[in-house]
Amino acid sequence: MGKVIVITSGKGGVGKTTTTANIGTGLAALGQKVCLVDTDIGLRNLDVVMGLENRIVYDLLHVVEGQCRLRQALIKDKQFGDRLVLLPAPQTREKDAVTPEQMKELMKELREEYDFVLLDSPAGIEHGFKNAVAGADHAIVVTTPEIAAVRDADRIIGLLEAAELYDPQLIINRVRPGMVRRGDMMSIGDIDDILAIEILGVVPDDQDIIVSTNRGEPVVTNPKSRAGQAYRNIARRLLGEEVPLMNLEERKVMHWFKRLLSGEAQ
Amino acid sequence: MFEFLSKLFGGFEGSKNRAKERLRLVLVHDRASLSPGLVEALKEELIEVITKYMEIDEEGLEVNFDKSDDSVALIANIPVKSVKRGMGEAPGGKRQSKGRGQQGGKKR
Numbered sequence: 001m002g003k004v005i006v007i008t009s010g011k012g013g014v015g016k017t018t019t020t021a022n023i024g025t026g027l028a029a030l031g032q033k034v035c036l037v038d039t040d041i042g043l044r045n046l047d048v049v050m051g052l053e054n055r056i057v058y059d060l061l062h063v064v065e066g067q068c069r070l071r072q073a074l075i076k077d078k079q080f081g082d083r084l085v086l087l088p089a090p091q092t093r094e095k096d097a098v099t100p101e102q103m104k105e106l107m108k109e110l111r112e113e114y115d116f117v118l119l120d121s122p123a124g125i126e127h128g129f130k131n132a133v134a135g136a137d138h139a140i141v142v143t144t145p146e147i148a149a150v151r152d153a154d155r156i157i158g159l160l161e162a163a164e165l166y167d168p169q170l171i172i173n174r175v176r177p178g179m180v181r182r183g184d185m186m187s188i189g190d191i192d193d194i195l196a197i198e199i200l201g202v203v204p205d206d207q208d209i210i211v212s213t214n215r216g217e218p219v220v221t222n223p224k225s226r227a228g229q230a231y232r233n234i235a236r237r238l239l240g241e242e243v244p245l246m247n248l249e250e251r252k253v254m255h256w257f258k259r260l261l262s263g264e265a266q
Numbered sequence: 267m268f269e270f271l272s273k274l275f276g277g278f279e280g281s282k283n284r285a286k287e288r289l290r291l292v293l294v295h296d297r298a299s300l301s302p303g304l305v306e307a308l309k310e311e312l313i314e315v316i317t318k319y320m321e322i323d324e325e326g327l328e329v330n331f332d333k334s335d336d337s338v339a340l341i342a343n344i345p346v347k348s349v350k351r352g353m354g355e356a357p358g359g360k361r362q363s364k365g366r367g368q369q370g371g372k373k374r
Contacts, residue, residue: 183279186285
């Protein structure tokens with residue numbers, strides 16, 4: 001029986017979809033069978049982040065309405081084949097076309113087959129959020145070190161508890177160590193003080209994310225990327241491994257020293 | 267470089283402290299806004315507990331949040347009809363409510 005995890009945030013644009021794609025791909029790279037489900041009806045994006053947008057025939061709605069079999073709608077990943085599949089969201093229909101009960105049924109079916117089912121939740125706290133949360137047994141909250149994102153994360157944590165999803169875990173995305181050092185960005189500790197939930201991972205702000213999204217290849221498969229490393233760590237933690245949080249600060253200093261020593265002026 | 271120097275000499279106050287302070291306040295307010303359903307549940311449990319000790323006017327019971335700029339208080343107005351005789355000893359069975367929505371924000 002697999003785990004069903006919803007990835008949510010409240011605020012839009014903090015990196016839910018990127019996080020879902022990278023954790024899923026990271027888990028598949030560790031040998032897990034993973035299914036990604038895009039629940040953002042009408043505004044699907046997980047397909048483009050995964051680079052699978054041209055292969056969509058059926059979607060979530062076709063499945064719950066019985067217009068196709070589940071297997072027909074699942075799109076195999078380019079690299080990992082049937083170890084990593086995507087169930088895309090419908091792009092054209094009304095937002096309330098799918099019900100929480102249908103989602104629960106679908107999750108029951110998926111967790112039989114896969115080790116991890118990751119649900120990419122839409123922004124907001126309305127119907128789409130409720131759908132995404134309905135069949136999940138665990139939640140990951142994504143935030144960035146910004147006041148609006150942390151506030152919404154706090155609200156979402158409350159709503160998750162109300163939906164009986166206790167002990168959500170936090171991913172702090174787009175951390176900029178330089179700004180934290182200058183005191184112009186909240187640190188991991190600051191956010192931990194405020195939200196007080198377990199931190200699953202810290203992802204540095206990284207241009208590689210944009211490059212990899214442009215290509216439709218999750219950054220987790222890029223061995224040189226720091227954000228990729230952060231996502232690889234998160235995937236390992238989800239499998240129960242103890243991996244210390246990345247020390248963003250130290251690496252930066254080391255990097256600077258290396259540049260200094262190699263006489264690289266920049 | 268100028269920024270760095272001005273910070274060095276003008277104290278280390280970064281903008282994140284402003285963010286933290288504002289966030290703390292806004293969360294006190296956010297977390298204190300309970301849904302009507304929760305307030306009803308709170309009322310019922312309050313009545314249940316208080317009637318162990320005294321007779322109260324259940325209709326007249328009022329529960330509200332009082333929000334000022336930097337704090338939130340739970341104000342309950344409970345009209346007492348009579349106090350039961352012989353309530354020197356407290357009855358057993360403590361109960362604590364759990365959950366984020368029900369706490370009046372984090373303590374400072």
